[in-house]
Amino acid sequence: MADLEGLIIRLHEKKFTKEEIISRLVDEIKIYKDLTEGEAVELANAVFSETWTTINQKTSRETADILDYSKCEATMHDLGVGCRGEGDFFVHRLLAEISDVGIRTILGPRSQDDAGAVKGKRDVIVVSVDGTHSRLTEFPFIAGFHVTRATMRDVYIKGAKPLALLTDLHLADDGDVGKLFDFMSGIRTVSKLTGVPLVAGSTLRVGGDMVIGTRFVSCVGAVGVVRTPHLIAARTKVKPGDDIIMTEGAGGGTIATTAIYGGLPEVVIETLNVQFIKACETLLNRNLFRKIHAATDWTNGGLRGDCNEICKTAEVGMKIYEKNVESLVNPVVLKMLRDLGIDYLGVSIDSLLIFTSSKHSEEILSALRNARIRCGIIGTVIETPKRAELISDGETKSLEPLYREAAYTKVKKFVGEKSPENKEILMNKTAQAAQEAIKKSEKIIKIISERET
Structure with a gap:
């Protein structure tokens, strides 16, 4: 899979010329798209034009602050996000801090539990979501089966009875639609075996026209209830x-x-x-x-x-x-x-x-x-x-x-299990970026509130 927009940004940062960037884009496009040389060049120029506009556009300071984000100078790889270790847990604690807006919950993100829970009129509503394993993109049935089972587990272990499932599917531009069907077949299998229906979902492309390739990413969520609130595990x-x-x-x-x-x-x-x-x-x-x-x-x-x-x-x-x-x-x-x-x-x-x-x-x-x-x-x-x-x-x-x-x-063995030597520096900068995200949210909340009063 090739992120054409990301490729342009990265090559621009490395001081590549426009001609060099277009040439590289054409090479990437021709791997996945059955286009003539002229069509590939035309598409490459269109992608470059759109991306170049975002890189160089002039706007007000207020709008620029909204569109930009605080850089951690730490990548997902650096912090091992998704790799379920020290770095991943650290980032999830920061995400939980950002999501905490003071609204009362029984189990919120700060609990770092398997699922979240809020009190309804009579019952406790328990919600969980799990992402599909990133290496199972070519094996969608297995991916669908296991992510469905995983999200249901997260509801069950709170002492809740799962009542419904939902899903979000993203398949890259050149992915065979059959992947969607096979993934849904995996969800269907668990659904039928357990008697819990899939009731909602969304299907989109990964990155729209800017990402080419066959990568499949998705998630499945589950909603359940606990009839006796004080018994939630x-x-x-x-x-x-x-x-x-x-x-x-x-x-x-x-x-x-x-x-x-x-x-x-x-x-x-x-x-x-x-x-x-x-x-x-x-x-x-x-x-x-x-x-x-x-x-x-x-x-x-x-x-x-x-x-x-x-x-x-x-x-x-x-x-x-x-x-x-x-x-x-x-x-x-x-x-x-x-x-x-x-x-x-x-x-x-x-x-x-x-x-x-x-x-x-x-x-x-x-x-x-x-x-x-x-x-x-x-x-x-x-x-x-x-x-x-x-x-x-x-x-x-x-x-x-x-x-x-x-x-x-x-x-994964090549990547290793050890932390980077500059771990503390990376974590400090990441924590700072998380705080900036909270400040940004509060600023926008204030702007919206003032406009609507």
């Missing part, structure tokens, strides 16, 4: 002394990606199930969420990321017993990860993690096992130290998240 309710229960996990989009790009595509079959949803339905039907302090799915940055984020949110510590954890990871998936040299504790396994008082553990375990769901206690919540620790072969190790999630493809 939230990470802040985790307490010292809680048992940590885990259900069997076989992975989702991340494991499917690992299998496909690791040359073991048959492992993808292991990920196609609705066991997580079945487990949550069992807990709802047995009214067991009232005995659960919190629940989460093993996704963000693996068990390393999830446990440490919960420790920060709830101000607790955890002891995790690796032998117990290993026994509940799908053996085919675990073997693949070990054969490929991937840290299974640093990638998404999609297990259900339940935090509950020890007096309720056996009842919850019994209910899940009666529903033919493998599960067990993998650890306990402690008062101090306020961090996650892994007990392995009698040795205690710190279960810390890396800067990025465990590298599960060759490209």
